[in-house]
Amino acid sequence: MTVELISVGTELLLGNIVNTNAAYLAEKCAGLGLTCYFQTTVGDNRERLGAALRKAMGRSDVILLSGGLGPTEDDLTKETAAEVCGKKLVLHEPSRKAIKRYFEAKGLKPTDNNWKQAMLPEGGMVLENHNGTAPGVILEVENTKVVLLPGPPNELCPMFEESVMPYLTGLTAQVICSQTVKICGVGESRAETMVKDLIDAQTNPTIATYAKTGEVHIRVTAAATDRKAAMKLIKPVVKELKSRFGNDVYSTEEDTSLEKSVVDLLQANDLTVTCAESCTGGLLSARLVNVPGASEVYKAGVITYSNKAKRRFLGVKKSTLQKYGAVSEQTAEEMAKGAALTLKADAAVAVTGVAGPDGGTEEKPVGLVYIACSVKGKVTVKKYHFSGSRGKVRESAVSAALALLRSCILEYFSKVTFGKKD
Amino acid sequence: MTVELISVGTELLLGNIVNTNAAYLAEKCAGLGLTCYFQTTVGDNRERLGAALRKAMGRSDVILLSGGLGPTEDDLTKETAAEVCGKKLVLHEPSRKAIKRYFEAKGLKPTDNNWKQAMLPEGGMVLENHNGTAPGVILEVENTKVVLLPGPPNELCPMFEESVMPYLTGLTAQVICSQTVKICGVGESRAETMVKDLIDAQTNPTIATYAKTGEVHIRVTAAATDRKAAMKLIKPVVKELKSRFGNDVYSTEEDTSLEKSVVDLLQANDLTVTCAESCTGGLLSARLVNVPGASEVYKAGVITYSNKAKRRFLGVKKSTLQKYGAVSEQTAEEMAKGAALTLKADAAVAVTGVAGPDGGTEEKPVGLVYIACSVKGKVTVKKYHFSGSRGKVRESAVSAALALLRSCILEYFSKVTFGKKD
Numbered sequence A, B: 001m002t003v004e005l006i007s008v009g010t011e012l013l014l015g016n017i018v019n020t021n022a023a024y025l026a027e028k029c030a031g032l033g034l035t036c037y038f039q040t041t042v043g044d045n046r047e048r049l050g051a052a053l054r055k056a057m058g059r060s061d062v063i064l065l066s067g068g069l070g071p072t073e074d075d076l077t078k079e080t081a082a083e084v085c086g087k088k089l090v091l092h093e094p095s096r097k098a099i100k101r102y103f104e105a106k107g108l109k110p111t112d113n114n115w116k117q118a119m120l121p122e123g124g125m126v127l128e129n130h131n132g133t134a135p136g137v138i139l140e141v142e143n144t145k146v147v148l149l150p151g152p153p154n155e156l157c158p159m160f161e162e163s164v165m166p167y168l169t170g171l172t173a174q175v176i177c178s179q180t181v182k183i184c185g186v187g188e189s190r191a192e193t194m195v196k197d198l199i200d201a202q203t204n205p206t207i208a209t210y211a212k213t214g215e216v217h218i219r220v221t222a223a224a225t226d227r228k229a230a231m232k233l234i235k236p237v238v239k240e241l242k243s244r245f246g247n248d249v250y251s252t253e254e255d256t257s258l259e260k261s262v263v264d265l266l267q268a269n270d271l272t273v274t275c276a277e278s279c280t281g282g283l284l285s286a287r288l289v290n291v292p293g294a295s296e297v298y299k300a301g302v303i304t305y306s307n308k309a310k311r312r313f314l315g316v317k318k319s320t321l322q323k324y325g326a327v328s329e330q331t332a333e334e335m336a337k338g339a340a341l342t343l344k345a346d347a348a349v350a351v352t353g354v355a356g357p358d359g360g361t362e363e364k365p366v367g368l369v370y371i372a373c374s375v376k377g378k379v380t381v382k383k384y385h386f387s388g389s390r391g392k393v394r395e396s397a398v399s400a401a402l403a404l405l406r407s408c409i410l411e412y413f414s415k416v417t418f419g420k421k422d
Helices: A020-031 A046-059 A077-084 A093-105 A112-118 A153-171 A188-200 A227-248 A258-268 A283-289 A307-314 A318-324 A329-342 A390-418 B020-031 B046-059 B077-085 B093-105 B112-118 B153-169 B188-200 B227-248 B258-268 B283-289 B307-314 B318-324 B329-342 B390-418
Strands: A002-008 A035-042 A062-066 A089-091 A119-121 A125-127 A136-141 A144-149 A175-184 A206-212 A215-224 A249-251 A273-277 A300-304 A347-353 A368-375 A378-385 B002-008 B035-042 B062-066 B089-091 B119-121 B125-127 B136-141 B144-149 B175-184 B206-212 B215-224 B249-251 B273-277 B300-304 B347-353 B368-375 B378-385
Touching: A002 A020, A002 A046, A020 A035, A020 A062, A020 A153, A035 A046, A035 B046, A046 A062, A046 A077, A046 A144, A046 B035, A062 A153, A077 A089, A077 A119, A077 A136, A077 A144, A093 A112, A112 A119, A112 B188, A119 A136, A125 A153, A136 A153, A144 A153, A175 A227, A175 A258, A175 A390, A188 A206, A188 A215, A188 A227, A215 A227, A227 A249, A249 A258, A258 A283, A258 A390, A273 A283, A273 A329, A283 A300, A283 A390, A283 B283, A300 A307, A300 A329, A300 B307, A307 A318, A307 A329, A307 B300, A318 A329, A329 A347, A329 A368, A329 A378, A347 A390, A368 A390, A378 A390, B002 B020, B002 B046, B020 B035, B020 B062, B020 B153, B020 B175, B035 B046, B046 B062, B046 B077, B046 B144, B062 B153, B077 B089, B077 B119, B077 B136, B077 B144, B093 B112, B112 B119, B119 B136, B125 B153, B136 B153, B144 B153, B175 B227, B175 B258, B175 B390, B188 B206, B188 B215, B188 B227, B215 B227, B227 B249, B249 B258, B258 B283, B258 B390, B273 B283, B273 B329, B283 B300, B283 B390, B300 B307, B300 B329, B307 B318, B307 B329, B318 B329, B329 B347, B329 B368, B329 B378, B347 B390, B368 B390, B378 B390
Parallel strands: A002 A035, A002 A062, A062 A144, A273 A300, A273 A347, B002 B035, B002 B062, B062 B144, B273 B300, B273 B347
Antiparallel strands: A035 B035, A089 A119, A125 A136, A136 A144, A175 A215, A175 A249, A206 A215, A300 B300, A347 A368, A368 A378, B089 B119, B125 B136, B136 B144, B175 B215, B175 B249, B206 B215, B347 B368, B368 B378
16 A cells, blocks of 8 residues: 655745654654655645645555644645545534634633634544644545644644554555664664664564664564564564663663653662753753653752852862863762752762853863763763764763663662672 | 755655755755745655656756765666756766775775766766765756755755855846744734734735744745845835734744743843743753853753652742642742742743643643743743643743743833833
């Protein structure tokens, strides 16, 4: 079965935003075993969008349109798709009510154009939007399926996973299943080298590596007549990958992020954690706190951006800052120790570095970051060199901090429990 | 003059990489006054790429192809384009020498397929690649220009700026300029209603609204014979928008984010700021600290996720937490006051709310957030209802906190300076 993406939005044609939806949808569709030959981007223009949709309907089985479902005048994806598919727009009462509730919950009054979002193509399957006011729609026209999705990624992604994926899965006779082995603390090239023989020998299941910031994901995908048979093909490969990467595998669950695996590990070992951040400015705490239920393990954290704050809140010694500087192994270590003490946590992670774009020197270039981790008083400090923009350096530092915290906890408990050296 | 992008690469169709080249090229072309109606992505497939190129050549003046110029077998953009344009591939001696030099400089030996990159379409204009081995090419076929660019962004971007931009500038008689009025604290529908008359009456310049989390951007775009004339058309419209939205306009500069405008405002008024965060868990501080130079105004912040931490680090009263709860106007106010005092800052922003997905009650549902802002002791507290996922609620809260901080500073200084009430 073939799928084709049509992204709608003048802001894409003007280059105001990067089309992350296309990559997201393409990856999900590939995972479902759908073949994608074309992706098209057109503006909020009835004629050109209509032509693109007609063309797509003539050559692909499933057309995913994203964007242009908003309340404003230039949002016309729904109107155009209805016209091309020969459907009328009719008031969809549940959507009207949902819009009403959405605004009431916010204590706001909808404007006239908001109601436009409740007008949907007759006979379409309506997809609820839990993160906005634009419902999605699936239209079936003979053998072709036309799926309308909202443009904002935080609306599109949950809607695709909740409603469209199960629908598409139901259309295919073959089942495609995949499992992802998620690895932290190993670079992409090294990970690829470690599995090259498996990739070269692959047929079914197939194996593919994906680099993420500070992580590598290895996806194992199998095709079979049913889910059970597919999972049976996947299982031995996942087992092999786990044995090759050992403790660096943090999860094989689809919805487990690195931060979730860290929160789970803290919970399992009955530990609390705190963060003392300089260059990352709160991002590390924010990632931990984004895990639902993080409050059990995370109580408080500090951002000590200035040297004074590092001394005052974490007890970093003036002499340490003077002798080694704020970006140093010694300062990172004192930050972690001080944070564990002041914020009364079993574990503490401290991050200090040069995020750039300015402030780099020959000795301490932009991208140099020290991360210290204290677990029940045992402190580990590591030095990192990250590349890229200020934002990229900070994101990389946060991922590395989570990976370090994870490995320090594992090491601490492996020693405590089994008395092993590693 | 119209331009059209064709991105070539199976990795794009599989969603393995995000197509940042398309956004980059689209933005640059818009800046040059070229109109882009279509962007297409196809795989490394001769037939489909050929068809896409023929279609594009029939409807656009300039076609920019990116990707597929590499040395491997599946790189066939050059071969396909040459065929479609009716050109032979011939050895380009300077490119052969450049490839030789490139490998020698790295101490490597080129493999046989590397020489393939020196075979270029006859009569084409060759574009040097200073960051890789694949030269770019411009082919002129009657009135259509076909430009072949390498896929890696670190090769494509410099080649486009060094060689293609000057070439395209030479072709156009018209210039397109735009300016964006960036607004915070106003919803998209309300903003749209406020400018509907302007949008309805638009011809040149055109006006378009874009919703961002907690922000609305209104872009004003004009076409003219030169930049000066275009800016002259834009100026009165921007002035009108500024007058309609008043203090809610935080910037009209392309590279000024909401957080940058807040940091600038703090600097201009010689204020330091701190953040006390509960549900946002560090995100607010992280956004402020992401502004280069934030260290001048931001020294330290705290994340007080537990009630105990709110009491201990911010001096929130036990009785307040018991009587009103952690998510309340009263707690938010005490958090902001406590933060300003403990962290010794002129301004303090405190955020406390129910980010979800759990923890909501009928009285305090998921999405309820209180934000308090203290400017030199004057505290303002606002209640918000945000919708969406945990991540969305937190992001919306951060944007609202920045907008509130901004308006509190403006109000404080308008009163101090002019003694006005608002």
